[in-house]
Amino acid sequence: MGTCINHPERETPYRCMKHxxxxxxxxxxxxxxxxYCKHRSACPVWFMGKQKEGGNAxxxxxxxxxxxxxxxxxxxRMVSVPGG
Numbered sequence: 001m002g003t004c005i006n007h008p009e010r011e012t013p014y015r016c017m018k019h020x021x022x023x024x025x026x027x028x029x030x031x032x033x034x035x036y037c038k039h040r041s042a043c044p045v046w047f048m049g050k051q052k053e054g055g056n057a058x059x060x061x062x063x064x065x066x067x068x069x070x071x072x073x074x075x076x077r078m079v080s081v082p083g084g
Contacts, residue, residue: 015044
């Protein structure tokens, strides 16, 4: 636990894995959402921020169920994989 970088009076468990800063629930927002971050898959700030942004449950379910196409290199073989 630490204190929010924007609100030092607030204790919070949410720490950015890349920048090593704490953010309270009101401040949960990734500082570099469009840049590559090796910590993103385990970062609670990014995950909770995405949950706050999310639309309704039907939209999330529909996008998760949509199939995606992946190209396997170097053979260039295309396969269809489930979304999510």
